[in-house]
Amino acid sequence: MTDPCRPDDADQRPRIGDWKGYGDLADLQDARLAATVAAAARSPFYQRRDGGRLPADRAGLHALALTTKQHLRQAYPFGMLAVDRSRLATYHESSGSGGTPTASYYTETDWADLAERYARKWVGIYPSDTFLVRTPYALMITGHLAQAAARLHGATVVPGDNRTLAMPYSRVVRVLRDLAVTLTWSLPTDTLLWAAAAEAAGHRPDQDFPALRALFVGGEPLSAARRDRIARIWNARVVEEYGATETGSLAGECPYGRLHLWADRNIFEVHDPRSGRTTGHGRGQLVVTPLYREAMPLLRYNIEDDVEVAYEPCECDWWLPTVRVLGRSGFVCRTGAVEITQLGVEELVFGLPAGYGVMFWRARLVGELLRIEIEARERYREAAADELVAAVRRRYGLDAEVSARAPGELVPHALLTAGGDVLKPRGLYGPDEDWDKALQYY
Known part of the structure; x- marks a missing residue:
């Protein structure tokens, strides 16, 4: 029996090329909005907010107050949950430091959409690829997102993480070289640290890693100048990705190097915190309404990233708005x-x-x-x-x-060259051994 609370089957999710022009894109968003609001109506947060009055159309959506990170913190851990907990596939928290966490959770149906959006890389992900995932796995979504997308397309995943002592930079270099890694996913800064570690080990990044064809990067602002430098250092394409733990992938790069918002899966707005005005384009903080979110629907969620959004022609003919990610006030x-x-x-x-x-x-x-x-x-x-x-x-x-x-x-040379290992807990030591290490697991 079909569950009426579940979103449309995967075959009904839009694919690039299903619309021609920004008018078609808006129609596609409007057609999906009713199901999005219905999902939100099952969330305790939206049931309590504004007396449970939710928008019936786009005009009503734009009149709704923004959902903020503080709202998510106040709803911790499951105040935003819109399905039975037995249906959850994963639970995550954002990378924010201190205070109450910002929780996010996803069903298997949500994950099908998440993985597909991340995999919209113009360079492609193939069964022949060996994909080093070098972003956190613990609580954040980034590592799991890349792994799910890679497995969706049959690639071999190397779960490198970047918050573990078991994967120092020297080991990253060895894995890149010995496993003939073809794709990576990391912060832009991490790719420069690998390059320095490779040089410290006597390798030439632009020549000694011939299998490497693309570096997927995200998680921090990236200027065109640094992007070009990374590409030159590694002699590989640099492909930018933009998203958040609360939403998954929000934008990806087209073959012409422009970052496009996935506006077929989300409604985007730009909020000016000084004037309080919110528009469809321009410069300000990015506001997103995911259209295919089941476990944790969000209406007008303010990511709080400073961006510049434009609706303009692009040679790719994706008919998706472009975005420049400018960072945050910090x-x-x-x-x-x-x-x-x-x-x-x-x-x-x-x-x-x-x-x-x-x-x-x-x-x-x-x-x-x-x-x-x-x-x-x-x-x-x-x-x-x-x-x-x-x-x-x-x-x-x-x-x-x-x-x-x-x-x-x-960047200390020792950081780039040090080996590393994860110790296993140990309680029994010989007479000449250092038992101060007992019970340490790092």
């Missing part, structure tokens, strides 16, 4: 009327010539002085510092103090 510093973003400084750092060998940097705003430290090759340190000072002055009209340091001073 990635912004201000002095007077000048706003300095992490993404902006990153563009300047990676705008330096590749030959200078700059991969790692840090910056701090002190009054009206921007202090930057970079690692650079010895013969180029003076030039790198001078050029970066000039670039900061041109872009921000501020003075900068740049210290170009030797490789290994920002």
Whole structure:
């Protein structure tokens, strides 16, 4: 017997190419909205909110108050649950530090949609691929999402994680090389750390890993300059992904390098926190209403990521809005009327010539002085510092103090070369052994 509370069968979920033009896309969203609201009506959170009055159409949806991260924290752990707990497949929490967690949960039906959206990579995922998953598995969704998508397409998964002592950078390099890894999933910064570890082991990242064809990256803002540098270092494509533990994949990259929102599976809005206005495009915080969410329906959920959304033509003909992910307020510093973003400084750092060998940097705003430290090759340190000072002055009209340091001073060489293992609990020791390690499991 068909469960009337379940969403349409997988065959009914939209596929890229099922619509032609943004008008068709809006019609597709409107057709799905009633089922989305019906799912939300089974959630205790939405039953209590506004007296249980839920929208009947898009106009009503836009009049509804935003759902915030604080609402999710207050509903912890299962206040957003819209199905019986016996139907849950996984439970997750976001990466936020401190305080009450933000919980998320998914059914098997939800997971079919999650895996399919993540797998919309224009480079493809195939049975012949060996896929290193180098994002967290513990509570967050990222590692599980990539693994599910890879298995959906028959690829071999290498569950690397990046929060375990059992997988230090030296081991990542060995696995990449010995297993002939073809695809990876990680933070952009992680790919640079692998490159430094590979060089420390005597390898040439652009030549000694010929099987590697694409690096899937997400989880932090990525400038075009750093993206190009990563691609050059590894001689592989860099494919960007954007999403959240609460929602799964929200955007992916087309063959022409643009990041497109999956607006066939979600309704997106842009919220200006200063004016309180919410529109369909422009710059502000991303608001999402998932259209195929069963366990934990969300109506107008504010991700709180700063983005820029545009509806514009693209050669890919996907007819999906484009998005630039700008980060969050924690990635912004201000002095007077000048706003300095992490993404902006990153563009300047990676705008330096590749030959200078700059991969790692840090910056701090002190009054009206921007202090930057970079690692650079010895013969180029003076030039790198001078050029970066000039670039900061041109872009921000501020003075900068740049210290170009030797490789290994920002990212310790020992971090890149150390081996690692996970100890098993042990209680019995010999007379000359260090029993202070008893019961340690790390």
